[in-house]
Structure formats: structure tokens, C-alpha cells
Amino acid sequence: MGKINVLDKHVAELIAAGEVVERPSSVIKELAENAIDAGATAITVEIKNGGVTFMRVSDNGCGILKEDIRPAFIRHATSKVKAEDDLDAIATLGFRGEALASVASVSHLELITKAGEEETGSRYLIEGGEEVLFEDAGCPDGTTFIIRDLFYNVPARMKFLKTDMAEGNAVSNVIDKIALSHPEIAITYIRDGKTVLRTAGDAKLLSAIYAVYGRDFAASLIPVDYALGGVHVTGYISRPENARPNRNMQNFFINHRFVICKTAMAAISEACKGSVMVGKFPSCVINLDMSFSAVDVNVHPTKLEVRFVNERPVFDAVYHAVKTALMNGERRKEAHLTPRPAKPVNRVNPFELAQKVFRERDEQPRAEEGLAPPVTSPKIKVDSEEERKRSDALFEMLDEPAVSASPLKQTAKVSDSAPSFGDDYRRSIAEKQAQKQDDPSGRGEACSSRMEEPVKEDPIISAPAEPRDTEKAPVEEPVQSVEEPKPLIEIDENYYRFIGEAFRTYIIIEKNDRELLLIDKHAAHERIIYEKLKQEKGSGCSQLLLTPVTVTLSKLEYNAVIENRDVFSEAGFDVDDFGSGSVIVRAAPQYLPLEEIEPSVIEMAGYLCEHKKVIRSEKMEWIYANVSCRAAIKGGNKSTEQELIALAKQVESEDVRHCPHGRPVCILLKKSELERMFGRVE
Numbered sequence: 001m002g003k004i005n006v007l008d009k010h011v012a013e014l015i016a017a018g019e020v021v022e023r024p025s026s027v028i029k030e031l032a033e034n035a036i037d038a039g040a041t042a043i044t045v046e047i048k049n050g051g052v053t054f055m056r057v058s059d060n061g062c063g064i065l066k067e068d069i070r071p072a073f074i075r076h077a078t079s080k081v082k083a084e085d086d087l088d089a090i091a092t093l094g095f096r097g098e099a100l101a102s103v104a105s106v107s108h109l110e111l112i113t114k115a116g117e118e119e120t121g122s123r124y125l126i127e128g129g130e131e132v133l134f135e136d137a138g139c140p141d142g143t144t145f146i147i148r149d150l151f152y153n154v155p156a157r158m159k160f161l162k163t164d165m166a167e168g169n170a171v172s173n174v175i176d177k178i179a180l181s182h183p184e185i186a187i188t189y190i191r192d193g194k195t196v197l198r199t200a201g202d203a204k205l206l207s208a209i210y211a212v213y214g215r216d217f218a219a220s221l222i223p224v225d226y227a228l229g230g231v232h233v234t235g236y237i238s239r240p241e242n243a244r245p246n247r248n249m250q251n252f253f254i255n256h257r258f259v260i261c262k263t264a265m266a267a268i269s270e271a272c273k274g275s276v277m278v279g280k281f282p283s284c285v286i287n288l289d290m291s292f293s294a295v296d297v298n299v300h301p302t303k304l305e306v307r308f309v310n311e312r313p314v315f316d317a318v319y320h321a322v323k324t325a326l327m328n329g330e331r332r333k334e335a336h337l338t339p340r341p342a343k344p345v346n347r348v349n350p351f352e353l354a355q356k357v358f359r360e361r362d363e364q365p366r367a368e369e370g371l372a373p374p375v376t377s378p379k380i381k382v383d384s385e386e387e388r389k390r391s392d393a394l395f396e397m398l399d400e401p402a403v404s405a406s407p408l409k410q411t412a413k414v415s416d417s418a419p420s421f422g423d424d425y426r427r428s429i430a431e432k433q434a435q436k437q438d439d440p441s442g443r444g445e446a447c448s449s450r451m452e453e454p455v456k457e458d459p460i461i462s463a464p465a466e467p468r469d470t471e472k473a474p475v476e477e478p479v480q481s482v483e484e485p486k487p488l489i490e491i492d493e494n495y496y497r498f499i500g501e502a503f504r505t506y507i508i509i510e511k512n513d514r515e516l517l518l519i520d521k522h523a524a525h526e527r528i529i530y531e532k533l534k535q536e537k538g539s540g541c542s543q544l545l546l547t548p549v550t551v552t553l554s555k556l557e558y559n560a561v562i563e564n565r566d567v568f569s570e571a572g573f574d575v576d577d578f579g580s581g582s583v584i585v586r587a588a589p590q591y592l593p594l595e596e597i598e599p600s601v602i603e604m605a606g607y608l609c610e611h612k613k614v615i616r617s618e619k620m621e622w623i624y625a626n627v628s629c630r631a632a633i634k635g636g637n638k639s640t641e642q643e644l645i646a647l648a649k650q651v652e653s654e655d656v657r658h659c660p661h662g663r664p665v666c667i668l669l670k671k672s673e674l675e676r677m678f679g680r681v682e
Contacts, residue, residue: 020096020098020099020102020302021099021102021103021106021150023051023161023162023167023170024047024050024051024052024055024150024167024170024171025051025167025170025171025173025174026302027051027055027103027107027147027150028045028047028051028055028057028171028174028175029174029178030094030099030100030103031055031057031099031103031145032045032057032174032175032178033093033094033178034093034094034099034143035057035059035061035143036093036178036182036185037080037092037093037094038059038061038062038063038143039061039062040059040060040061040142040185041060041184041185041186041201042059042060042185042186042188042201043057043058043059043178043185043186043187043188044056044057044058044059044188044189044190045057045171045175045187045188045189045190046189046190046191047168047171047190047191047192048192048193049164049168049192050161050162050163050164050165050166050167050168050171051150051167051168051171052149052150052151052161052164052167053148053149053150054146054147054148055145055146055147055148055150056144056145056146056147057144057145058142058143058144058145059142059143059144060140060141060142061142061143062115062116062141063113063114063115063116063118063121063141063142063143064111064113064115064122064143065115065117065118066115066118066122069111069113069122069124069134070124070131070134072100073100073101073104073126073129074101075097075098075101075102076096076097076098077097077101078094078095078096078097080092080094080095080097081095081097087298089291089292089293090292090297090298091255091292093257093303095298101129103147104126104128104129105128105129106128106150106151106152106153106154106157107127107128107147107148107149107150107151107152108125108127108128108147108148108149108152109125109126109127109145109146109147109148110123110124110125110145110146110147110148111123111124111125111126111143111144111145111146112124112137112139112143112144112146113139113142113143113144114139114140114141114142115141116141120136120137120138121136121137121138121139121140122134122135122136122137123135123136123137123139128152128153163563165559165562165563166559166563168191168192169555169556169558169559169562170555170556170559171191172189172191172196172197172555172581173554173555173556175187175189175197176197176212176554176555176581177251177258178258179197179199179208179211179212180205180208180209180212180251180253180258180285181253181256181257181258181287182256183199183201183202183203183204183205183207183208184201184202184203185199185201186198186199186200186201187199187201196579196580197211197212197580198211199211199212205234205235205236205285206218206221206236209221209236209285212581213249213552213581214552214580214582216550216552217238217283217552220238220239220242220283221236221237221238221239221283221285222236222237222238222239222325222326222328222329223235223236223325223329224236224237224284224286224321224322224324224325225321225325226317226320226321226324226325227317228313228316228317228320228321229313229316229317230290230291230294230313231288231289231290231313231314231317231318232288232289232290232317233286233287233288233317233318233321234286234287234289235253235284235285235286235287236284236285236286237268237282237283237284237286237322237325237326238282238283238284239282239329240272240275240276240277240282240326242282242283243272243276243277243280243281243282243283244280244281244282244283244599244602245279245280245281245599245602245603245606246281246602246603246606247265247281248553248554248556248557248606248609249283249284249554250265250268250281250282250283250284251284251285251286252264252265252284252286252287252288253285253286253287253288254287254288254290254295254297254306255287255288255289255290255292255295256287257297257303258304259297259303259304259305259306260304260305261288261306261314263308263311263314263315263318264286264288264314264315264318266315267314267315267316267318267319267322268281268282268284268318268319268322269281270319271318271319271320271322271323271326272322272326275326282322284322286318286321288314288317288318290314293309294308294309294310295307295308295309296308296309495511495512495513496509496510496511496512496517496648496652497509497510497511498641498644498645498648499516501521501639501644502518503635503636504635504636504637504638504639505520505521505522505635505636506518506519506520506521507519507521507524507644507647507648509648513671514670514671515668515669515670515671516668516669516670516671516674517648517652517666517667517668517669518666518667518668518669519647519648519651519665519666520635520659520663520664520665520666521633521635521639521644521647522632522633522634522635522659523632523658523659523663523664523665524647524650524651524656524659524665524666525632525633525647526628526629526631526632526659526660527628527656527658527659527660527665528647528650528651528654528656529591529627529628529631529632530624530625530628530659530660531654532591533571533572533589533591533624533627533628534624536572537570541572541589541590541591542572542573542574542587542588542589542590543572543587543588543589543590544574544586544587545585545586545587545588545594545597548584548585548586549584549585549588549594549597549598549601550578550582550583550584550585551582551583551584551585551598551601551602551605552581552582553581553582553583553602553605554581555581556609557602557605557606557608557609558581558582558583558605559609560605560608560609560612561575561583561601561604561605561608562577562583563608564608564619567608567616567619567620567623568601568604568623570620571589571604571620571623571624571627572587572588572589572590572592572627573585573587573588573589573601574586574587574588575601583601585597585598585601588600589627589631591627591628591631592627592630592631593630593631596630596631599630600626600627600630603626604623604626607619607622607623607626621660624660625660625661628660629660629661633647651665651666
């Protein structure tokens with residue numbers, strides 16, 4: 001008996017269904033694309049339990065004629081391709097004719113449809129590929145598919161499905177791509193009885209982006225519109241300062257079909273060199289309109305991969321489009337400062353007040369000696385706008401230690417914390433009145449006491465006038481500052497001397513007068529934080545945030561975060577579901593700066609999304625290393641001497657040798673090696 005068996009129709013359809021229908025999201029993608037090809041302007045998608053038990057896709061398209069319903073569920077039956085030449089320029093999203101047959105063979109499918117030219121609609125039931133019911137039904141123009149109990153007859157495929165949360169997020173990811181690729185269609189997405197997405201259908205891409213990713217993401221985008229070599233590039237790209245640590249938010253569409261386009265990814269990366277930090281990637285929603293004959297979409301059943309007849313025009317068009325958009329959208333960061341309160345209008349002019357002080361202090365000793373008052377310049381009246389501005393500037397400077405404005409010789413030091421001008425003036429008047437009561441002549445002990453004690457109250461006039469006798473007051477010599485020796489550090493009977501810091505990155509320590517230690521402060525601090533995170537395991541290092549941080553993620557990243565909340569908790573993060581692809585961070589490791597929380601969560605979400613099969617301990621090692629790297633002191637940043645000494649103490653006392661990424665922390669340079677280099681010893 002021969003060994004080759006001809007499979008019956010049912011078994012063959014079950015095998016073929018596995019190529020097209022992998023999970024509920026595959027079903028939603030095929031049915032939604034059929035609705036778009038049918039000319040729908042509104043599509044409603046509803047799922048329950050991740051789509052495993054219930055899925056519904058309704059549209060207001062052209063509908064299906066009654067005579068075409070049965071043929072539509074035959075494999076390789078389609079209305080979009082008629083001849084071989086049609087495959088050279090495929091203009092529709094669907095064309096294989098396998099989707100309906102594959103879905104019907106692994107589920108309970110119900111179809112309700114009505115074509116515009118028919119008076120009544122039709123209701124068709126098919127279970128496991130076998131027809132159950134076909135009857136007339138009253139319904140509006142359009143088509144509704146209802147799928148229940150997916151893979152009920154294929155247990156082998158059912159057991160490989162993930163949780164309802166994961167499958168639901170995969171469906172959400174598909175709906176997001178459809179909404180972004182066709183902003184002219186109003187998309188409504190209902191998940192477990194709750195509407196989670198609704199687009200306006202106003203043909204504005206920015207409106208669709210706002211509905212899918214939220215306000216903050218939409219506000220960070222720059223428009224892209226460029227045509228070159230038969231390729232028209234339109235859409236949006238994020239500003240350089242809003243770049244992300246991965247490419248998960250890069251969306252590419254070719255003729256409004258979502259694809260994974262490595263050529264466009266490479267072009268964007270090349271165009272962003274010099275604008276975006278190394279290791280970060282811009283987010284984008286970009287559509288390429290090009291000739292249907294220049295691209296082949298018949299590469300894979302999922303239709304996510306495409307091939308170009310010539311990749312060079314695609315690369316050049318995307319490159320120049322992004323480069324032009326970044327140049328046109330480039331702007332400097334704006335600083336929002338609190339405005340200074342307005343100055344009071346009615347006040348004494350400082351120039352007039354200063355002249356008054358000079359005149360009173362100059363006239364008093366002359367009047368007591370019977371001399372004529374000195375000739376003074378007329379009083380200055382400030383009327384012009386320029387003089388008024390100078391007046392405002394002088395008022396602002398009065399709170400700072402001022403340089404003496406008197407022509408007299410300065411013999412006293414000015415106080416470091418000088419009082420305001422008004423207080424000085426009132427204090428000087430009070431002192432003069434007290435001196436007149438003690439010494440009517442105005443000279444004698446009062447004058448000598450002013451010579452002996454330094455004057456610290458008047459920031460404008462730093463010292464009184466010189467005495468009129470021949471004796472000169474001794475002038476104090478300025479004290480020269482002597483540089484203090486570098487501090488000594490004692491650890492375990494070893495003596496260390498802090499020398500300094502090279503290039504704001506490497507700490508230089510002298511050890512026991514025999515060795516030099518060169519310590520990379522970033523690598524050392526990174527390893528120290530890494531060890532603390534491993535020891536404290538989340539709860540010990542977590543700090544509650546005064547203002548929670550909201551992080552926008554792609555649906556796949558969002559699902560990875562929700563599924564690994566225990567991993568984030570062990571790393572010191574308190575992460576909650578915020579809905580619509582966003583999470584909210586309520587607590588974070590205390591070592592992590594506030595501005596590093598969002599990029600750290602995004603990077604960890606991308607890692608967990610790409611490394612699902614990695615064991616938990618390896619995930620935690622990577623997350624600890626990521627957090628410690630972001631929290632550590634950065635090379636090139638200015639650090640105080642006390643910080644560097646404390647870091648050097650920890651490096652030596654804890655014997656820190658390598659950072660979590662394997663780079664050395666400390667390099668030892670012996671004195672004998674230096675002497676040999678300089679020829680002191682052989």
C-alpha cells in the first residue's frame with residue numbers, strides 16, 4: 001500500500017488556516033482590510049476575552065451580493081485579482097482569497113450583509129468550514145462578521161494562545177495601525193464592553209495620531225511632506241529631543257498599507273545623525289505613496305514584508321524628507337521664567353539720594369570749622385526713560401556688596417552681606433546724632449573711634465574721611481591665602497591622598513606614596529548603585545513620586561510592562577495601568593533622577609518585549625544595570641571634592657573592580673613605573 005495520502009478538504013483547510021490565522025489579531029486584520037477594500041467610511045471592531053471567545057467587525061461598505069456569499073468562503077476565491085497581470089500592481093489590501101476560508105474553518109462564523117442594490121440582506125452561518133444556515137435578514141448596507149470560539153476544533157493551536165490581556169493588546173496594536181494608515185475612516189474599537197479608541201475619520205493624520213497615542217505624543221511631532229524620484233513621503237516625525245531608546249514607535253506605510261520597511265528605517269537613522277543622540281531613535285508615522293508596480297507585497301501571507309524593484313529611490317526620498325523636516329522644524333528650547341514684579345512708581349530716585357548723602361557728609365565738618373560749603377553740582381532730575389532704567393538697575397544692585405563710590409581713600413573692609421541702601425542711610429543719620437550729643441565739637445574720640453573700627457554699614461561710602469592731623473591710620477596688609485594640602489584618607493591602615501580629577505571623569509588618588517589610582521567615577525558609581533539595587537530588591541530603594549510620571553508606549557511594549565509588573569516592582573518601580581497604551585509610574589528607585597524615569601521605563605519595556613523567553617534572573621540583571629547606568633554620575637559632569645573622596649572611599653573599601661557592563665573601574669599606576677618612564681631608575 002502506498003505511503004502518500006491525499007488529505008481530505010477539512011484537514012487541508014485546517015493546515016492552511018495556520019498560515020493566515022495565527023491568533024485573534026490575525027482575524028481582525030484580515031476582516032478590517034476587507035472592510036477598507038469595500039469602501040467603508042466607518043468600521044467598528046469589538047472583542048471579548050482577547051478575541052478568543054468573541055469578535056465582531058462591522059462596516060458600512062458596499063456589502064456582499066447574495067449570490068457571492070457561498071463562493072466567498074471557498075479557498076482562493078477573491079474579487080480583487082482576476083488575471084496574472086493583476087499581481088504586478090496590487091492596489092488592494094487583500095488579494096489572496098484565503099482569509100474567509102481560513103477563519104471559517106477554525107471558528108463559529110456568522111455573516112450579516114446587504115449590498116446597496118439589493119432590497120434585503122442575508123444571514124449566513126458556517127461552523128468549522130461547514131454551512132449551517134443561509135437565510136434572508138433585515139440589516140443596513142454593509143457587512144458584519146461575528147466570530148466565536150476561535151480554534152475550538154484545533155486544541156494544538158489553542159494551547160499556544162497567550163493570556164486574554166496579551167491577545168487583546170495584540171488586537172489593539174492592529175487597530176492602531178489601521179487607524180493611522182486610513183485617517184479618513186472613522187474607527188471605533190470596543191474591548192470587553194468599553195470603548196478604548198474612537199477616531200474622527202476627518203482625513204487628518206494628526207487627529208488619528210492624537211486618538212491613538214495621545215496629546216503629548218502628537219504635540220512632539222514635525223510634519224513631513226516631500227517628493228523625490230516618484231516617491232511622495234508624507235506624515236510626521238518626532239523632534240530630536242523627543243527621541244526614544246528603541247524603534248517600537250516607528251510606523252511605516254506603503255500606499256497606506258502597514259509594513260516593516262528596513263530601508264526606511266535605515267534612511268531615517270542616517271538623516272538623524274547629528275540631530276538625535278547616539279542610541280536613540282525618533283518616532284514617526286510616515287506613508288510612502290509610490291507606483292503599485294514598483295513594490296511587491298506578495299512576499300508573505302501576513303503581507304507585512306515587501307520588496308522594492310529599486311530601493312535607492314525609496315531611501316533617498318525618506319532621507320531627504322526627514323532631513324528637510326528636521327531643518328524646518330528645528331527650534332531652540334524656550335525657557336519659561338516667572339516675570340519680575342513691577343517696581344513701585346512713587347519712590348526716591350537713587351541718584352538724588354546718593355547726592356544727598358555725599359553733600360550732608362561733606363558739609364558737616366566744613367560748617368563746624370567755619371568753612372564755606374563745597375561747590376556741588378546741581379540736583380539731578382531723572383525724567384528720561386533711559387535714566388529711569390538705570391535707576392531700576394541701581395535699585396537691583398543695592399542688595400549686593402558694592403564697590404566704594406567715594407573719592408576718599410578706602411581704609412576699611414566692606415561687609416560681605418551689606419544691608420540695603422535705605423537702612424544704611426537711616427543708620428548713618430542716627431550715628432551722627434549720637435556723636436553730636438557725646439562730643440559737641442564733632443571731633444576727638446568720635447573721630448578716632450571711627451579710625452580704629454572698620455566701617456561695615458555703608459556699601460556706597462566704604463570709610464569715613466581721613467583725620468586732618470598729620471598722623472596716618474595704619475593700613476592693614478592683605479592676608480595672602482595659603483593653599484590647603486589635599487586631604488588624607490585612611491582606609492584599612494592604608495593612606496590615600498586626594499590629588500584631583502582629570503577631564504571631569506577620572507579621580508586621581510595617591511596611595512601610600514607608592515601608587516596612583518585612576519578611578520572612572522561613572523563606572524564606579526554605576527557598580528555601587530547596581531550592588532545596592534540587588535541587595536535591596538525594590539522595596540528598600542523605592543521612593544514615592546510627588547507627581548506620578550505617565551509613559552506612552554506602543555501596544556506591544558504596554559503589554560510587556562503589564563505582564564511583568566512584578567519585575568518592575570522588584571527593580572523599585574510602582575507601575576500601574578493608565579489605559580490606552582499608557583502606564584503611570586507612582587514610585588521609582590531613589591537613585592534615579594526624575595528626568596530619567598520615563599526613558600528608563602521605555603527602554604525596559606522594549607527589552608522585555610524583545611526578550612520574552614529570557615529567564616527572570618537575566619531580566620533582573622539587565623534592568624539593574626540599566627537603572628544604575630542612568631542613575632550614576634556622568635563622565636564630564638562637575639563633581640565636588642567631597643563627592644569624589646566619598647566615591648573613592650567606597651571603591652577601595654568595597655573592592656569595586658568592574659561596572660555592570662564589564663568596563664574596569666580603577667587602574668593602578670605604580671611609582672616605580674613612573675620613575676622608569678622618566679628615566680629615574682633603570
